[in-house]
Amino acid sequence: MEKNLGERLLDGHGNGHEEQRSDVEEEEETKSFGRRVLEENKKLWRVAGPSIFTRFSTFGVTVISQAFVGHIGPTELAGYALVSTVLVRFANGILLGMASALETLCGQSYGAKQYHMLGIYLQRSWIILFVCAVLLLPIFIFTTPLLKLLGQESSISSMAGIISIWFIPVIFSYVWGFTLQMYLQAQSKNVIITYLAVLTLALHFFFSWLLARKLSLGLDGIMISMIFAMWLPVIGQLGFVFFGGCPQTWTGFSFDAFKDLWPIIKLSLSSGLMLCLELWYNTILVLLTGYMENAEVAIDALSICLNINGWEMMISIGFLAASGVRVANELGAGSAKRAKFAIVNVVATSFFIGFSLFIAFLFFRGSLAYVFTDSLEVASAVGNLSPLLAVSILLNSVQPVLSGVAVGAGLQGVVAYVNITCYYLIGIPLGCLLGYILGFHIKGIWLGMLIGTFVQTLVLLFITCRTDWDKQVVLTKERVSKWYMEERRKASSRNAQRNELA
Template sequence: MERPAGGGSGDDDKTVPLLANKQDEEDVRSVGVGRRVVEENKKLWVVAAPSICARFSTFGVTVISQAFVGHISPTDLAAYALVSTLLMRFSTGILLGMASALETLCGQSYGAKQYHMLGIYLQRSWIILFGCAVVLLPIYLFTTPLLIALGQDPEISAVAGIISRWYIPIMFSYVWAFTLQMYLQAQSKNMIVTYLAFLNLGLHLFLSWLLTIKFHLGLTGVMGSMVIAYWIPVFGQLTFVFFGGCPLTWTGFSYAAFTDLSDIVKLSLSSGVMLCLELWYNTILVLLTGYMKNAEVALDALSICLNINGWEMMISLGFLAATGVRVANELGAGSARRAKFAIFNVVTISFCIGFVLFVLFLFFRGSLAYIFTESRAVADAVADLSPLLAFSILLNSIQPVLSGVAIGSGWQSVVAYVNVTSYYLIGIPLGMILGYVIGFQVKGIWIGMLLGTLVQTLVLLFMTLRTDWQKQVQIARERVNRWYMEENGRSQNSRGNP
């Protein structure tokens, strides 16, 4: 196995990059606040901007598709809403959550200058996520009977079954898309993701128009364009990585990817549970809405609100990724002060953006609904939900960033328990009481779930403020040291070294 550039002896590689640099910490104290803010924001936006663009593109593909489907028929729109916000959010939560283990591993290893380990972690994640995607296949193959068994409308469920089969190749694209993005952003090399994102979005808009409007292919045209749109960034990123884009971290395929999978699986499962519980939260909202009176209008209105909320969430999720990278990099490099400053900086920026959007959405209320539908009833329902949408946007400007702190620090298993309590023992029960018992319908469910999100946000904020970051540096050092020494030992044995 090749050594990373600039490597010396094995002992030097194992220790020097992982020791906290006292002189560096003193330099941090001596630098003025203004200069620290400028330097930190340069590092932040190198990761955050491409990450936000990539998420805007991915979500934009979904929204563009919804806009075209919404002009086909209300039934198709309701079925698309069920699949995209129920089925796809379910599988996305699992795959994205398990892939987020890479943010911890790659971020801390890169900060510790153990570069070649990033390529091995990437390959291990491919193996784990591909196996997980295969396990998820039956859900896509038997969508219609599953939805009917859950009490959904049979006509909507039948169309949802057709849409779900189109989503199978999209789900498998996530195996590579999620892991490659996290691998690249850990190195601050994700500008290639931005270029591909803009290409992808423009191409999907053109193909959707061509296949749906000009060739009159309807649902087939929209979904076919989606499949193409999701795979283009994957091939582009693979080409970048394989052909010299990451010379320090990608040294080719390695048999080491098949070793120590159990440790990676444990961290991946913790990450998966943590993010699944967050992403499935809104899925429960959609599922409960499907049981209400006039479910088609309620589902259409709710899916439009969630998609508008999703646009803002793409900014927050971009900051989530950037926070995970910045915290992991600084912990791996041994700088507790820089890790804390990075957290303060990104929380402040994300909240300011969220507050501006909060005011804008309160002002415009339901007027944006007509982008997605021609139905006056649906637009009126969206206008009625708009205040809750605005408060969701404000709260979601903070919560994902704090989740990014957890990912960068490797707290996934602890946060999973926090999510279970705040979401599923507080938010959903309150929502069901307000929605069904008191009779507030969709608004009641949404209010209850917002309260659950507020509880989770306050708990994560408390954890972040009370954390001993110097101890987190030590934990990161031990994690990177352990896996690096195990891998280095196997590498020496494979070459016949004593």
């Protein structure tokens, strides 16, 4: 008797396909190492390039907005900085983290040629992230009383409350923006995102200048431009998907999106916990620095360092996305060898870029500070922090990539526990000890937190090296075959109904 479709998938899509896959892997082994590296890098940069540029664009929109707000007044700037660095980063971490579950599901299904499921997963993620965004609304609606309750200055709290209301549409744009990026990345169709990012950045600068300066709309004009800038890529990506850009994976809306949500919710929660713990880490560094003596100079110097680090992090997050897609695609396709080769390649590529920047920042040190400030005291403080910034950039070139590998394999829950232990049980307590008790001040805080990141990187390297990737292939096949078998049953049911009508 012929095997059913689910069983054939577990066997590698049938014996013929298994033989074909063996032939493909033998052919891969006969290729020269240089050719294999070249082919893998083409696949890598097809995802990493657009992803990095998109992150630069999104970060650039925030920087442009902050620059224009800074020319309105110090209270507006303080309120904007408070909302964008604390509240928005909090929401961003949760929503981006939960959206990364889609990277696992879509990447593995696409590699297994389960194209019909990508659209279903996308719609399920829309539902989950929309509910999550609604649950975050009270933070943005009641910002002013919350900040006053925490002892923040009244004028800044009131201004932050006004600005946080403007950010509500931005938060909801993340629901569609993040998920569409993950969906398109899994298919290596995210070049459209790059085009939209270029257009968005240019239009946001123009409209901020037009509305804030020429039409004298001030803060309202800047925030209107920001909302437009955040929703334009979403509308463009939706148009691309709905009108034929993804014919294999988008077949229209389906009620199946409302079924079997709980497994997706669990994966989304573990993904959200994993990523938001990383994104909040620098925020805690700023908060701890605020309690130091001469905090104004310390925070100014640290904010410059974190601004530079933030730009570099866009590269790291781009490689995080790329590593997740490459590993998920190869696991879904059933090749543990190619998955391991993809991991080595992306880690080596990202580390090379990070090491180059590490050398550059050690060489330039405090001279970079004059791009952001005219204060000799602040520039000197930045110079003193430059070695820590350089080490942070070096670690960021490896650690996020390993997190991306975990996303590709669906191991977010494991990484979440690692993050809690290394960041919040090692890094922060050690930073407080070095900074406050032993008197190393801001250097001590940052050094302690870097040690936490270093320990986390070592643990993730150990986990990656010790992971049985052949077993991960089997687990991936089991995951995707479950959905394939369900699709088979639905198709059989529809055929049965047609036969009855006939």
